[in-house]
Amino acid sequence: MTIIETNSDHGSTVKSRDIFAGELVASLQEIKKTYYMGALSVDVLHGITLDFYAGDYISIMGPSGCGKSTLMNILGCLDQPTQGKYFLGDEDTSKMEDDDLSAIRGARLGFIFQSYNLIQQLDVLENIEMPLFYQGYTEAESHEIAMGLAARVGLEDRIDHKPFELSGGQQQRVAIARALAVDPLIILADEPTGNLDSKSGAEILTLFDELHDQGKTLILVTHSDELAEHSKREIKLKDGRVESDERIHT
């Protein structure tokens, strides 16, 4: 697994280096988030400080309204914190412009959603290729990568199927392949088994375990203890604060 480092002083210098297991990949420092609705302001996150290391398998737990989704959006660079710093790799994302946020999302993060979020008009292969397209990969490159990933999630014989022709479990596997396409620093999964029956859900979790074994960094957001059981580090949120942060399997 490698990372490309950009030198912001001379924008064109691009270095790449290997990421080692246990290396810091993401760091939240005193993250606060306040939503303003007219005159009303709601504090959702009250200063969250967390470090995530390469190769780790993390679950973020908590009841609804605890700020899980907000934290997830900030981790996913979909939203900006009101205060605090968020380092993803070596970049401070908290002051980034919209375009740079898009770029960092596309290059460093892989998303897996509860409702799969595949694009219905596109077939399996095209869905997997999409993040690569925004990274400017050539057609041949993306095709090769996407074919490999389709095989990796066991859908090599379904590449020309549209999402509606697939079962929920298959759709989620396409979404996982898509999340892996750019070889992201972190894979963010938001209730990935929430819409699935127990058998398909178990398959997805097995796939996550495999990804973990291969050294991928996984962050799982869930309210299910069963899911959290699979992870190695369990973070519990309550009322916008970290309630507990413990290693559950060693």
Next chain:
Amino acid sequence: MSEFTLDPISQPPASFSPSNPRSKFTTTRLKKITQVGLKSIFSHGLRSLLTVLGIVIGVAAVIAMLAVSEGASFEAQKQFRDLGATNILLKSVKPVEVEESTNRGFGPPQAIVYGLTQADIATIRDTIPGISNVIASRIVKKNIWNLGISINTDVVGTAVDYPSSRNYNLRAGRFFSETELRDHANVVVLSDEVANLLFPIDNPIAKSIKIDSDYYNVVGIMEAEGFSNLGQNQAGSSNSAPSRVFIPFTASKSRFGETTTRQTAGGMESETVELHEAIIQVDNQETVIEVGEIIDQILQRRHKDVDYSIEVPLALLRQAEASALRDQIVAGAIAGISLLVGGIGIMNIMLASVTERTREIGIRRALGAKRKDIIAQFLIEAVILSGVGGLIGVVLGILIPFIISTFWGMTTIVTPIAPILAFSISAMIGVIFGIYPSMRAADMDPVEALRHE
């Protein structure tokens, strides 16, 4: 901690720097976006078709209307050109007042005297400089015979310059000569139509035809004209077919006299007309309109009643050109309105599409699409929509004039500029009316968009 070995599913390194050449806009990208756009348009076939209907109609209307107006103006210009740009046409017209006066009282009909005279022509020729030639004609309606076949036609007594003055050429034989004109010779030149009617089988040249009781030797046949004989018929004739024969002016005068009598509903009616028509040729095109006005003034002084008409083809040509321009402006305005309506249709459907695809926009944004990627996607879609509409419109716009020409025999001219212009405008409309929906799409908050049901 131990170092990870490269894992089995590792990918080429991803990069995200804005300066990375990979993230620049490339043709591959454009191609991909276009493919996606086409896919989304064709997945809503009927809706897309209805959306672009406005553009289709607008573009087709522009091209068809321009083709029709271009054809009409070409036709008009051809007619006026045939009359000669340096010519002024004078004609005798039976004045209204005289007509009334003859209906009063009884007794033998009195000949009505009206129209242009040799004296008028002489005055015009002598007083206005720059007149190079005057061709005066007498036109009398007669039955002409070849053996058993007879037709009623205009017999034009004229001068030898008549054909050259109107760009009217001979198909066979020759026009009568100066000598024949001087000698009051019984020679005749047939129009194409008359020749075909009187001599359906044999060659009329050197044959004889009979007018009244005299025989005339056929010396020539004029070429066929289109229907461009504007203002060439006189002597009460209203038929527009170029059915005429030409004899020397002198012959017409000595054989038929100046008074003609014909049967009308109220009895016999006689009229005396010295000249029915005169073509005045001016040596400089610049002065034609001015000379026309002077002639009008002279004739007004010399004639008590308005028993003549004056026609300046060049002035008519200018009018025709002006009205053609007016037609084109009207056509342009109608087309502009329908294109505007078409554009609004596209904007409407694009806005609906943006709302419908909010989720997709959210997904794309999450997966690394920048604002400009989203703008490009929807803008290209709008341009494809309007472009496809434009193309269909161009096809229809070329087809419609073709159908009009084929079934109504109207001249239509599709100039290459019209389809090109109409198509470019339609593509531009896609851009203009696509901008706002695309911006709306790009400005969506990714979090909100992802949450959208």
